[in-house]
Structures are given as C-alpha cells and as structure tokens.
Amino acid sequence: MVGKMILIVDENATSRNFLGITLREKQFKVLEAASGKEALISAWRDEPDLVLFDPVLSDIKDEDFIRKLRNNSRTSNTPLIALSSDPSSARKEACLDAGVTEYLVKSSQAIPSLEESLARLFSPVEPVQVVSSEEKDPGLLIVFLSAKGGTGTSSLCANLAMNIKQGQPEARVVVADLVLPIGSIGQIVGYEGKMNLITVADLPSAQTNEEYFHRNLPEPESWQFQLLAGSPDPQHGNILKGERIEQIVDVLRSAYDFIILDLGRSLSRISLPLIQKADLITLIVSTDQSTIQLTKTVWEYFQTQGIDDQRIYAILNRAVGLEGLTKAEAEEIIGLTIKTTVPYMGSNFALANNLNQPITRKYPTDTASIIFKETASDMVKLARRLRARGIA
Ligand SMILES: Nc1ncnc2c1ncn2[C@@H]1O[C@H](COP(=O)(O)OP(=O)(O)O)[C@@H](O)[C@H]1O
Ligand SMILES: [Mg+2]
Numbered sequence: 294m295v296g297k298m299i300l301i302v303d304e305n306a307t308s309r310n311f312l313g314i315t316l317r318e319k320q321f322k323v324l325e326a327a328s329g330k331e332a333l334i335s336a337w338r339d340e341p342d343l344v345l346f347d348p349v350l351s352d353i354k355d356e357d358f359i360r361k362l363r364n365n366s367r368t369s370n371t372p373l374i375a376l377s378s379d380p381s382s383a384r385k386e387a388c389l390d391a392g393v394t395e396y397l398v399k400s401s402q403a404i405p406s407l408e409e410s411l412a413r414l415f416s417p418v419e420p421v422q423v424v425s426s427e428e429k430d431p432g433l434l435i436v437f438l439s440a441k442g443g444t445g446t447s448s449l450c451a452n453l454a455m456n457i458k459q460g461q462p463e464a465r466v467v468v469a470d471l472v473l474p475i476g477s478i479g480q481i482v483g484y485e486g487k488m489n490l491i492t493v494a495d496l497p498s499a500q501t502n503e504e505y506f507h508r509n510l511p512e513p514e515s516w517q518f519q520l521l522a523g524s525p526d527p528q529h530g531n532i533l534k535g536e537r538i539e540q541i542v543d544v545l546r547s548a549y550d551f552i553i554l555d556l557g558r559s560l561s562r563i564s565l566p567l568i569q570k571a572d573l574i575t576l577i578v579s580t581d582q583s584t585i586q587l588t589k590t591v592w593e594y595f596q597t598q599g600i601d602d603q604r605i606y607a608i609l610n611r612a613v614g615l616e617g618l619t620k621a622e623a624e625e626i627i628g629l630t631i632k633t634t635v636p637y638m639g640s641n642f643a644l645a646n647n648l649n650q651p652i653t654r655k656y657p658t659d660t661a662s663i664i665f666k667e668t669a670s671d672m673v674k675l676a677r678r679l680r681a682r683g684i685a
Contacts, residue, residue, distance in 0.1 A: 295321075296320065296322060299322070299345055300332065300336055300345070300346075301313055302347065303376075305378070315404060316345075328350065329352045332358070333353075333358070336362060336368050344371055345376055345407070346376070347376055348384060349384075355388055360392065362392075363392040364657070369657075374394060374396075374407065376398075392657065392663065429547070432549045433551050433572045434546060434572050435457075435551065435552070435571065435572060437453075437555050437575045438558070438568070438575070439557070439558050440558065440576075440578070440584055441588075444578065445635070446555060446557055449635065450554075451516065452651055452653065454466060454518050454551075456665045457672065458551075460666070464550040466549060466551040467519045467552055469490070469520075472523050473530045475526060476525070478555055479520070481646050488510070488522065489521070490522065493521065503544060506544065507548060515654050535562055535563040538567075539566060551673075554571075560591065560594065575607075576588065578607055580623065582618065585618060588607075604679060605629055606632050606672055606675065607632055608631070608634075620634055635664055636660055636661055636664070641655075652665060
C-alpha cells in the first residue's frame, strides 16, 4: 500500500486538505484537484493508482466524470472511490451505475471505511516465488464447469478470462474449450478459423510445443486472450483421446501464466484429472432447484475425490431470470459458500454473445461488468494464494 498514488478530488478545500493529511500520514503519495476538469487532466497525465473524489462537482456532472475516466484507456481500470457529501441514494445508484468501484458517504465513520476499502483494493498480491527459468512454476490452471448445461459456464468462462487478462496485461492467458463432444467458445468470441482442439490433437506431440501455441493460437478481437477452440462437431469430439488432451494441457501450463479451461457439464474420465490438478475450480450454479440439487451431488463426489472446498469458486449465475432460489438457500442445499452472484442480464447477455463481444466491452457500466472485473481479480488472488500455500 505504501507509496501508492491517490488523486483527491474535492471542491471543498478543508475537506481536501484533511484527506490529504490523513492519506500522507498513511504513506500514500497524494495529488489534489479542486474541480472535475482539473481532476481529469491530472488523472490522465499522472495516472494515479486510485481516484478518491466527492461526486458533488459544479463543473461536471458526476456520472459524466466517472464515464470519462472509465472510457479512457489510461484510467479504465483505475479504482474510483466516491466519498460523497450527498447522502442521497439516487446519487449513489447513479455513480455505481456509471462505474465507481466503491461509494462512501462523508460521516464520522468515513475514514475507517475508506481505510478498509484502500486496504482491500491495494491488498498485496502474494509475492511470486523466485525460481530459475528452467524450473518455472506451471501457470495457474483455472477450470470452469457446471452440473447442468445452459447455466452460463461457457459465457462466464470467456468473459472472466477476458477480465483476468485485462487485470494483468503482462500475463499470458489462454482459454481452451474442452467441452465434448462439441465446443461453443469459438462461437461466443467469433472465431471462425480452422484451428481447434481436434486439429491440434491430430498433430504429433513433438510439434505442439510451447512455441507452437504462442505463435499459432488465435487472439479473437477484443477478447485479449489466446484461444484453443473446441471440437467443431460431435463426430470428431467423440474420438478424441483423453491422454492427448492431458498432454496438450501440460504444454499450455508451461507456456502460459493462466490456463483457463471450459469443461462444461462434464465429469468424465477426461475432465476429472484436470479438475484434480486445477488451482481453482469454478463451479457455475444457476438458481433453479434441479441444477442446485445436481451441484450438491457433484460437490459430494468431489469430496470423495479429495477435493478441498478452498479450491472451489462457486458462482451463482442468474441465467434464468429472477425466479428460483436465493443465494442463502443455494448455499444451504449445496453446502458450499457462493463467492459471487451474476445478475440476470436479460437479452443483453445473448446480444453481446451474438455480437461476439465481451460484456465488459458492450456494457462497460453494467453491474455485471463491475462484478466480472471484481470476480476476476478475486479469482486470481485466491489462485495465487492457494498456490503459494501449496494447497493445489
Ligand atoms: N446472467 C445471465 N443473464 C442472461 N442470460 C444469460 C446469463 N448467463 C448466461 N446467459 C445465457 O444463457 C445461455 C447459455 O449460456 P452458456 O454460456 O452457453 O451456458 P453453458 O455453457 O453452461 O451451457 C446463453 O444464451 C447466454 O447468453
Ligand atoms: Mg457451454
């Protein structure tokens, strides 16, 4: 946290000075702006690590201020904390919709809340172990699966992978669609090329080395990760050998920092060894009774296979609208903590999929986009922490 640069935006000089002193005492570097316009100039010129602002600004509407920051590549991922002199919930809603990370109201409790938020947002990522280049740790393996089809596994896999890459631009991220007998990520991201799991599996294993994947895997426009698309048809998908898939995944693990696998609704002889190796197991649950019951069965099975609940990242996806069980009910039945809930997005979700666009791109200010971003960052932190502790 020490040394992070925070831009304070507040028209009220007393308030600004007070925040400046408080944050400098905590060893932050502080920049100050007394108007929205000044703040935008500083945010884009100085690229602070975080912007702390009172959304009551007389020269620019709060929502416009937030959107301008969100729509500029220099600040699109910068945490924005509103520390508001306006207690109304209308303003809070508007700011959250426009894309602020957190919204706090000025009060006697504001400073402790702010400190908590800063600690959370700047929480250090587990240090990466220093290892010689020959024995580099394999990349983090994150698998996505569900107990039932149509729960949003593939859509969430693609969208969260995109957010994982966006959160760590320096990392090499690959998504592999291992859903058999037929994959769907290619369709979601608009990849129409010929290369896929089947064509790669057909090549001699000596040819499909790290270099081969780096050079040849497509990077579908606006998705940012490299993709190994799935089986294009059941005829091919059914003859694939499990052994070859494991080999491919092993090469991907040495070639990439994050290997994200869509396993679909599968608990097969092919997917089980991958689930057992995974650093993080993302379990997508929808809110209907039957999926939740099946998820309970899957989780019980995992336990007999020695899979620890610390490695499970359960996401409740309201893919079927508002009907169905609540998060608390789902947790109670399944016996797992649900880490995130993705709201029902109506036809917007299918529309983004049909246009082959990431949700974060098509609807940057939608609650779901904010949730994807936060979930991706949370998943990365958890996977790294588990790896550092040697649990996976
Ligand atoms: N949160 C959501 N809100 C609205 N529609 C969703 C949501 N999540 C998924 N969908 C839709 O549900 C359908 C199934 O999603 P998909 O990712 O293919 O599921 P799966 O891979 O589990 O079979 C898609 O049409 C997708 O657009
Ligand atoms: Mg799928």
